[in-house]
Amino acid sequence: xxxxxxxxxxxxxxxxxxxxxxxxxxxxxxxxxxxxxxxxxxxxxxxxxxxxxxxxxxxxxxxxxxxxxxxxxxxxxxxxxxxxxxxxxxxxxxxxxxxxxxxxxxxxxxxxxxxxxxxxxxxxxxxxxxxxxxxxxxxxxxxxxxxxxxxxxxxxxxxxxxxxxxxxxxxxxxxxxxxxxxxxxxxxxxxxxxxxxxxxxxxxxxxxxxxxxxxxxxxxxxxxxxxxxxxxxxxxxxxxxxxxxxxxxxxxxxxxxx
Amino acid sequence: xxxxxxxxxxxxxxxxxxxxxxxxxxxxxxxxxxxxxxxxxxxxxxxxxxxxxxxxxxxxxxxxxxxxxxxxxxxxxxxxxxxxxxxxxxxxxxxxxxxxxxxxxxxxxxxxxxxxxxxxxxxxxxxxxxxxxxxxxxxxxxxxxxxxxxxxxxxxxxxxxxxxxxxxxxxxxxxxxxxxxxxxxxxxxxxxxxxxxxxxxxxxxxxxxxxxxxxxxxxxxxxxxxxxxxxxxxxxxxxxxxxxxxxxxxxxxxxxxxxxxxxxxxxxxxxxxxxxxxxxxxxxxxxxxxxxxxxxxxxxxxxxxxxxxxxxxxxxxxxxxxxxxxxxxxxxxxxxxxxxxxxxxxxxxxxxxxxxxxxxxxxxxxxxxxxxxxxxxxxxxxxxxxxxxxxxxxxxxxxxxxxxxxxxxxxxxxxxx
Numbered sequence: 043x044x045x046x047x048x049x050x051x052x053x054x055x056x057x058x059x060x061x062x063x064x065x066x067x068x069x070x071x072x073x074x075x076x077x078x079x080x081x082x083x084x085x086x087x088x089x090x091x092x093x094x095x096x097x098x099x100x101x102x103x104x105x106x107x108x109x110x111x112x113x114x115x116x117x118x119x120x121x122x123x124x125x126x127x128x129x130x131x132x133x134x135x136x137x138x139x140x141x142x143x144x145x146x147x148x149x150x151x152x153x154x155x156x157x158x159x160x161x162x163x164x165x166x167x168x169x170x171x172x173x174x175x176x177x178x179x180x181x182x183x184x185x186x187x188x189x190x191x192x193x194x195x196x197x198x199x200x201x202x203x204x205x206x207x208x209x210x211x212x213x214x215x216x217x218x219x220x221x222x223x224x225x226x227x228x229x230x231x232x233x234x235x236x237x238x239x240x241x242x243x244x245x246x247x248x249x250x251x252x253x254x255x256x257x258x259x260x261x262x263x264x265x266x267x268x269x270x271x272x273x274x275x276x277x278x279x280x281x282x283x284x285x286x287x288x289x290x291x292x293x294x295x296x297x298x299x300x
Numbered sequence: 301x302x303x304x305x306x307x308x309x310x311x312x313x314x315x316x317x318x319x320x321x322x323x324x325x326x327x328x329x330x331x332x333x334x335x336x337x338x339x340x341x342x343x344x345x346x347x348x349x350x351x352x353x354x355x356x357x358x359x360x361x362x363x364x365x366x367x368x369x370x371x372x373x374x375x376x377x378x379x380x381x382x383x384x385x386x387x388x389x390x391x392x393x394x395x396x397x398x399x400x401x402x403x404x405x406x407x408x409x410x411x412x413x414x415x416x417x418x419x420x421x422x423x424x425x426x427x428x429x430x431x432x433x434x435x436x437x438x439x440x441x442x443x444x445x446x447x448x449x450x451x452x453x454x455x456x457x458x459x460x461x462x463x464x465x466x467x468x469x470x471x472x473x474x475x476x477x478x479x480x481x482x483x484x485x486x487x488x489x490x491x492x493x494x495x496x497x498x499x500x501x502x503x504x505x506x507x508x509x510x511x512x513x514x515x516x517x518x519x520x521x522x523x524x525x526x527x528x529x530x531x532x533x534x535x536x537x538x539x540x541x542x543x544x545x546x547x548x549x550x551x552x553x554x555x556x557x558x559x560x561x562x563x564x565x566x567x568x569x570x571x572x573x574x575x576x577x578x579x580x581x582x583x584x585x586x587x588x589x590x591x592x593x594x595x596x597x598x599x600x601x602x603x604x605x606x607x608x609x610x611x612x613x614x615x616x617x618x619x620x621x622x623x624x625x626x627x628x629x630x631x632x633x634x635x636x637x638x639x640x641x642x643x644x645x646x647x648x649x650x651x652x653x654x655x656x657x658x659x660x661x662x663x664x665x666x667x668x669x670x671x672x673x674x675x676x677x678x679x680x681x682x683x684x685x686x687x688x689x690x691x692x693x694x695x696x697x698x699x700x701x702x703x704x705x706x707x708x709x710x711x712x713x714x715x716x717x
Contacts, residue, residue, distance in 0.1 A: 053428050062355075065341070069422050081660055104595070108448075109446060175437075175444075175590060176327075176438065176583070176585035176586055176589075177585055178584060178585050181585075210599070213598050214598050214599060217591060217592050217593060217598055218595060219590070219596075220590030220591060221444060221445040221590050222445065222591070222592025222646060223443055224340070224443055224444050224589065224590060224591050225446065225591075228437070228441075228443050228444060228501055228589065229438070229441040229443075230441075230698075239706055
């Protein structure tokens with residue numbers, strides 16, 4: 043996978059790109075994604091994968107002019123236009139799923155294949171989503187993974203919080219990334235998507251980890267109910283970071299559906 | 301020097317094992333710990349104390365805004381300010397302050413501060429904090445990365461609402477109003493404005509740009525505040541500002557006075573411990589929502605957000621708290637000496653005296669307050685003779701002000717014309 047940059051109307055884009063096959067446009071979650079992701083490598087075996095980093099993620103500059111859900115949605119659509127992509131498979135994880143579902147609802151004629159993985163965007167009072175903005179770093183593996191020990195080891199690989207330089211870098215990254223994500227996820231990760239899903243026309247696949255403790259199973263059912271003709275695939279021994287814990291099962295489900 | 305008697309209004313009935321059994325004093329504090337009937341006495345005692353400080357000649361009496369917080373029982377400081385303003389007739393009413401971005405529309409701040417200024421005959425000091433992350437983000441749901449932009453817009457709107465003599469339309473990003481026409485207008489237009497800050501470069505500049513006084517409301521005392529306030533003064537020098545008047549800055553300090561140093565320890569130790577141990581028990585996850593601090597500020601070294609310093613003094617012995625300046629405590633002479641260090645060391649003209657601490661009962665609070673007012677304050681009064689005429693940061697009230705009339709005069713007469 044290679045990283046390149048180009049201009050879009052609202053911000054400079056840092057794009058991870060690689061592989062060959064049908065176009066696949068992937069929108070990452072609030073934790074971000076890197077070019078060495080095994081999940082992206084697996085996708086790249088079957089698809090031409092395009093992964094824009096949202097402003098503030100990776101080395102990209104923060105963007106003060108992206109504030110609202112509509113801004114995020116149009117920004118991601120701008121990227122698709124700039125890449126000259128014609129109806130790619132649009133895949134989004136968590137926050138990325140929320141944006142992907144918005145794109146498919148706001149521009150229903152431009153998105154005909156949609157895959158939402160552990161997607162944010164809905165809120166069910168009976169199943170409140172835990173507040174990741176008040177979570178300490180050490181509390182995250184429990185929320186994110188089916189196997190918190192193994193997952194935590196992946197998350198904190200190389201981390202040394204007692205090193206002030208590392209800590210400052212971590213805090214800066216956290217402020218940049220979650221500061222940006224907070225614009226659509228804080229304090230409640232819901233911005234009215236449920237009122238717009240009726241517009242969506244895409245053939246839609248939902249993928250959920252069976253032990254997702256962050257955005258739990260009832261959310262999968264709620265998306266499934268709200269999107270006509272959608273199909274839900276649940277994956278055992280996987281939490282919210284399903285594509286990290288069960289990479290091949292996720293890639294296989296996408297390959298089978300589209 | 302300007303001395304403001306300042307009360308956070310802590311809840312004095314937190315259990316002894318609060319730190320062990322409860323997650324946080326703030327945001328998701330167990331609401332079962334609040335008892336409104338006890339609260340009735342707490343509020344009235346605290347308002348008595350503010351009024352008592354006025355009677356002893358403090359320059360100001362101060363209140364501030366916190367939400368869902370057991371050490372700060374004033375979600376609306378303006379209510380307390382209004383309530384005390386009819387018995388406290390001389391001191392400035394220092395509201396430190398209203399978190400501008402939380403008021404919808406923010407013209408509410410323009411209106412309420414104008415009311416307070418008019419009621420008090422021009423005695424208002426208007427505080428314009430952004431607000432802590434706990435208050436504005438976690439309690440009030442303001443989006444962290446947008447908080448500063450919202451604040452800035454609210455600030456501009458409030459200032460114009462006070463100053464523009466004509467109704468105007470406001471097409472803001474966060475507030476849209478067809479007719480802004482604030483009634484009443486303040487007597488002091490604008491009132492002196494103080495901005496509580498926590499070390500962000502942006503807030504230093506904001507104060508210097510607008511000639512506002514920068515207040516550091518720390519609980520960890522003057523010795524640890526040195527670096528932060530030095531950052532402010534360095535910034536002022538960098539920008540070639542025309543003066544370094546100490547009234548450009550203020551500092552909050554816990555102060556306990558008794559006849560002797562030993563007596564101060566005996567009288568106040570447990571109450572100070574209550575404050576540092578129970579009141580400052582804040583869950584670290586609520587310390588700083590990501591995006592609340594700017595990247596520039598984090599890079600400047602605000603690492604405290606990862607392990608907030610609020611709990612660091614929880615188990616410190618009295619001697620250490622005093623030696624390290626968390627608390628200035630002792631005989632009037634001891635307190636005076638250390639106050640001189642504070643005032644000179646930080647170059648500050650405004651002191652917010654935290655004299656009611658934790659669960660301190662009223663008799664001790666009065667005793668400490670009286671000793672400070674009578675035996676310490678007079679000796680510190682003229683520490684900045686070169687800046688005695690600097691009136692930019694303190695109210696200039698009407699000379700002839702109304703006093704509350706006797707209630708018996710208000711009996712109905714025959715009615716009609």
